[in-house]
Amino acid sequence: MYLIGSITLYLGIAIAAYSIIANLIGIKKQSSRWLESARGGVLSLVFVSLIASFLLLYLLATSQFQFEYVAAYTSRNLPLVYKLTAFWAGNAGSLLLWTVLICGYTAILVFSREKHNPMMPYVSVILLLNILFFFTVMVLGGNPFAMTDMVPADGKGLNPMLQHPGMILHPVTLYLGYVGLAVPFAFAIAALILKRMDAEWIKLTRRWTITAWLFLTLGNMIGGWWAYLELGWGGYWAWDPVENASFLPWLTVSAFLHSVMIQERKGMLKTWNISLVIISYILTLFGTFLVRSGVLTSVHAFGSGPLGTYFLIFMAFMMLLSIYIVMTRYQMIKKDTLPIESYFSKESSFLLNNLLLVAGAFAVFWGTMYPLISETVSGTKINVGAPYFNSVMSPILLLLILLMAVCPLIAWQKATVERFLKNALWPFAAGIAAAIILVAFGVRGTFAIIGLASTVFMFATHIQEFVQGTMARIKATKENALTAACRLTKKNQRRYGGYIVHIGIAVIAIGVISSHAYSEEVLKTMETGESLAIGDYELTFKGLSEHTKNGNGIVAAELETVYKGKMDGTIKPEKVFYETWPEPSTEVAIKTNFTEDLYVVLSSWENRDKVTLQVKVNPFVSWIWAGGIIMVLGTAVALIGGKTTSSRVSKALRSGR
Template identity: 80%
Template sequence: MYLIGNISIYLGIVISLYGIIANIVGIKKKSSKWIESARGAVLSLAFVASIASFLLLYLLGTSQFQYKYVASYTNESLPIAYKLTAFWAGNAGSLLLWAVLLALYTAMVVFSKEKKNPMMPYVSSILMVNILFFFTVMALNANPFEMTDKIPADGKGLNPMLQNPGMILHPVTLYMGYVGLAVPFAFGIAALILKRMDSEWIKLTRRWTLLAWLFLTLGNVIGGWWAYLELGWGGYWAWDPVENASFLPWLTVSAFLHSVMIQERKNMLKTWNVSLIILSYILTLFGTFLVRSGILTSVHAFGDSNLGTYFLVFMAFMMLFSLYIVMTRYGLLKKDSSPIEAYFSKESSFLLNNMILVAAAFAVFWGTMYPLISETFTGTKVNVGAPYFDKVMAPILLVLIVLMGICPLIAWQKAVFEKFMKNTLWPLAMGVATAIILFAVGVKGIYAIIGLSATSFMFGTHLQEFARGIGARRKATKENVLKAAFKLTVKNQRRYGGYIVHIGIAVIAVGVISSHTYSTEVLKTVDAGNSIKTGDYSLKFNQLTEHTKNGNGIVVADIDVTYKGKDIGKIKPEKIFYETWPEPSTEVAIKTNWSQDLYVVLSSWENKDKVTFMVKVNPFVSWIWMGGIIMVIGTAFALIGGRPTTSRYQINKGISRVGG
């Protein structure tokens, strides 16, 4: 096993090098044989990376503690699901996960229907440079198949915070988003190298970019859900440096997905679009650097790692390489690029949307890195916490919501103000009505009311767009409402998939604004038989009990809950004590409905009859998870929609034009 694992890693290095060289030779000599050989190397890489991955999964699942990685992240009592997910619990395994995902992505790209495209050898080489980096780092610094000096009787086990279903989903979806962005980056650089300044590379990578954005969205939403359930502080997003690192490429890719529509339709923003995809790719490396460098304090970071140096060097190399390619092609990018004809147009609104998304990314980046910058130049580390991010990001996100409500109502090329105002009438009325209703029922918080009203306006815009489209189709075809709605969305999946995503964002916005502004918290010590009251809830503490499960000690509080005087059952918050871990794990008890969550944490106890609880009532938190699901549905809908694009370069001309 040891031999096979190590051979697979070193083979990964050799095959990656060979594939890059074969592509270069094939390009120089215009040789289809060398290009075909490089394509075979990609397939071999996917095979070798898969063998290494299956081997590590086997070692983890069978508790082979002679391997340092297995002993560090598993033990005998760990459930099999978490033994396997320990694959990405540490540095070495997560690097292998990145390598195998990237190898599989590369194989799918290289063997796609566009495999004869002249850009493909360049794309393949760029992706294999990334694969080479990960295999090299594993060989030099983080080998998942490294042996222990002495075989322990049992392993250390997995961090209790990682023993959650979120561990199965969150890292993988986030990594698939990170890895997926390497594909449009590679196509963008390949197009620049070949001096093909049209939008072909954008059309070829539209689905790859959407897929990466989908996984980034899933990763961030699942991460928030996991934090809410597991960390026990009552929130879902703490503006932690590593949380921010995964949010940054999501913001820039969101901007890219909007601005590429302008290039496809109007031949505009060529330099901007290629810069955005390069920035998004670099930010995925930056996020990985933050996790592995230990330079910033984070519950997610691998603080004992020195891998940050490798990632910093590789990130700098790829950044300088990309900058050089862009600068040498800058004149061609600007050539034949159409200007924006009118400030009041959909093109201008999309560009403004882009500027705000990039501004949001910069604000998050600055707040994340400022402690390090401050310490470097002044010697004093200044902490930047949630208050900074809340204060800076709230107005930015409010403007984005308003823009999402305005953009669909503005025409391409040059909009007519009178027509725009007419289109805005009903959504604006919906937003104003929301504000009036909130004031009338006594809701406090002017900023929250403004945010909720803006969200209502945005939702109204998209509802109106669906209604108008259905109405126009019914008028033309005489179809019933359901059939017209189905046909309309199926025939315009890209457009209406985007609208569904925006509706999901509106639902999330309601959850975020409400839970952030109107949540209540009580921290109280009670004796057995006494109650805690908060809002419409009454919680009667009955008793504290202890038992063991899988060798772990569990302390459970038994609580009866009533809502508005009506019994709604029991909740049982817990503390779990692990033999292999110094700190107990908090298991939150949550009762949820469509409008609010009752969130109870067992904080501490003096004895079995005197216990301290943290009780929170979080309004509309479930809307955040529901909105995430809606966004995923909309993205999947847009992903399978749109017209298939074929390269304007014919297959029979393919390899002869590789040297371009």
Template identity: 55%
Template structure:
């Protein structure tokens, strides 16, 4: 097994190098046989990656502790699902997963029916193969997944308790699908520039790929936040941790890219901007991987210190320099063929403003993340940037983006007249102001919260009007019933209305963020058996403290009966788990959710006489955050579903467009 598993890596590296060289040679000599040979190598490369994955799954699942990776991340007592998901618990396994997804994406592009006969395919394959060579090299010589130990241990070290959560099954996988997915539009963009194709064909061909990558990044961030909320016992869902930021930055720039490409398609603008955005998005995926694996920043999510960070930094630098060289070599070509803005008050201008805000948000996160490194290099002292900095900087940017999202649907393309603005914005603006006044009357006094909810009201109204006017116009033409008209309107404009659903999801997420960040209440109290903790409308009766055993783990738990406004909600059990093969215990929190708020209970400490210390927190509007996340996923799936893009994607003839 040892020889077979390692052979999949080294043979994969050899095939990746061969396929890259033969494809490049085929391109330079215009020899289709060589290109076809490289294309066949892609299949063999995918088979090698798949066999390596299967091999590591088998070793983990059968507890082959003679392998260092298996010994480091599993134990015989670990449930089988976590034995298998330990594949992405460490450096070597997670990079193997990345490599598998990369080879999978590559063959999906190379053998796509839509790409058949497309002269861009060899260039795209070569770019993705260069990535594959790097990752197979890392697996073969730096982070080896199939390394044998000198002596075979009787038992493995086990999996970090924080990773023994359903989030471990989904969160890393979705993030890697998003990270690797952004390499696809990057490869298309570089191939288009090399061929001097400055039209929007590459954008139309990669639209679905970009949305899918964006969707997986969204899912990764959502599942990561939910995982932190239920597992870490701190009552929050986003701590602006460096590794959280690493996945959030490419999400921001990819979001900007998805918006600005619509301007290029419709108005032939922002070509240089779009190429730059996709280069930055791709580079940020590598930068995030560097942060996670270098150990240069402290994070609960990061892997152990290793020399992997240097390799990723070098690879990222080379990739970015080459991409910028290709971009600058085609700069004049892109600039001459670009359109111009006709008015500051137009839909395309609002898209540009939104792009600047998204990129500004990404830069703020980037600066806050790397500032400890900069401060250490300049002053010799590592200065940590925490929650206050990110919240103060990102909050106004978020609200500004929400405002742009609210007004954009009401603006006309090219130029909006005063009459058009008055007609579209008068009623929504009045209703938003009335809503803000009512909030103040009802006791919402914090300025940012009032402004934020006012902007959300404006967004909800303008988006409702978009649906209403579309249905009204369709019914006038077809006499369809309202629901039928709505359904047919949406399925014939999937991209537009899918985007609106995503906007509504972001509005609900913002509602949850504003509520939970501004109006959360927390208490920490030590009580004896039979005593109560009161917090706002809740009363928590401490009934019992006991202990139980599950496998090799010891669990201390408390029975807490919860009442709200005198009504019994039930008995709940916050726990503290002590692991037989891990020094650090973990908290299993009790969460009572409602539409209005979450009651969050943590068993913090206890004494021999039965006294126990509990942390009790009320997090308002939390379910709106998760509901908004669900809407984002639905909107993205709706926008990408059913292949409607075939109607807007031209058949490529291979003719180059050049501007002399």
């Protein structure tokens, strides 16, 4: 097994190197034979990486503890599903996952209908450089098939925090997003090399970019859901360095997806688009470097080792290569770029959107790296916590919400104040009404009220867009309202899919603002029969129990819950003791309804009749997960789309505004 696994890695290096050379020869000689041979090499890489992956899965499933990776991340009593997902629990396995994904992406590209596009050999070379790097890194410092010196009777087991459905999905979706961003990067570099600065590369990569953004969104949302359920601190986002590392490319890709619309439509913002796609790709390497270098402490990190150095070198190489190509083509990028005609236009609002998202990315990057910078410069490590990120990012995110509220109401090229005010009347009135209602009901917190009112403003703007578009279509086609709304969305899926995504962001914003500003918390030591009250809940401690499940010891506190004066069942927060892990795992007890979560953690206990509980009431947290689902649905609509409305209906829609 060791021999087969190691051979696949060395074969990967050899085939990737050959495919790069074959592509370069094919480009130089304009030889279809060499280019076809390079495509065959890519297919071989898929085959080799799949053999390595299936082999590792087999070793994990059958508890082959003579292999270091299997012994480090599994044990005999670990459920099969978690034995298999240990594939990406450590450095070596996650590198193999990344490799098989990028091999798959590259194969789909080089065998697509665009395989004869002049850019494709260059795109293939850039992606193959990534594949060569990952195979090389596995051989040098992250071999998943390395053997142990002595075969243990049992493995160390999987970290209990990773034994959760969220950790089955979170790494895979995040890696699909990370790897996916290599595709638009490769096309951008290829377009620069070929001096083709029109919008062709953007059109070719639109679906790839949206797909990568979708997976990044899913990865971040699932990661937040896992943290909320599994870590036991009561929140879903702690501005942890590795959380930030996955958030950074999401911000820059979000800017890119908006910015490319201006280049496609107006031929503007070419420099922005090239810069954003390069930065987004580099940030994926940066995130991988953070996880594997050990330079920053994180619950998500794999620990220290030589892999961080390899990633730093590769990241520096790709960055310098990109900068060199951009600088040698800069005058060509600037050529034929049209200026923005008016500061009060949709084009300007998109530029402002870019500035805000990049400012947010820089703020997160600076806060993440400042501890390392301070330690390097002064020798003292100054940690940057959530207060910094909250204070810096809150106004930026508020401005983004307001921008999303007004952008759909602003015309292209040059908007008029009168027309804008007319379009903004009802959405703005909805936001003001929301603020008045919140104040009338005694809701506190000026900034939170402003944030919630702004979110309602943004939500109302997008609902108005759907209503006005539907009404205009009904007027033009005499369709019923439901048919008109569905066909309106189908005929312009990119636009209305984006609106659905924005509605999902509004729902998430309500959950984030409410849960941060209005959560309640009690930490109390209780004896049997004693009660505590928090919000609309009253909890009575009934006693502590012990039992075993799947060979693990479990200590559970039974709590009788009363909600708004009515019995609401019992909940049991737990501590789980694993044979293969020194620290117990916290299993949170949560009761969820439409408006709030009751969140209970068993902190400690003295005996069966005396425990310490951490109890929180988190308003509207379920809206965060609901908003994430809406965002995914909206992205799916935009991903499928690309059609434009017929001229008759388009005129009707414009006149309806």
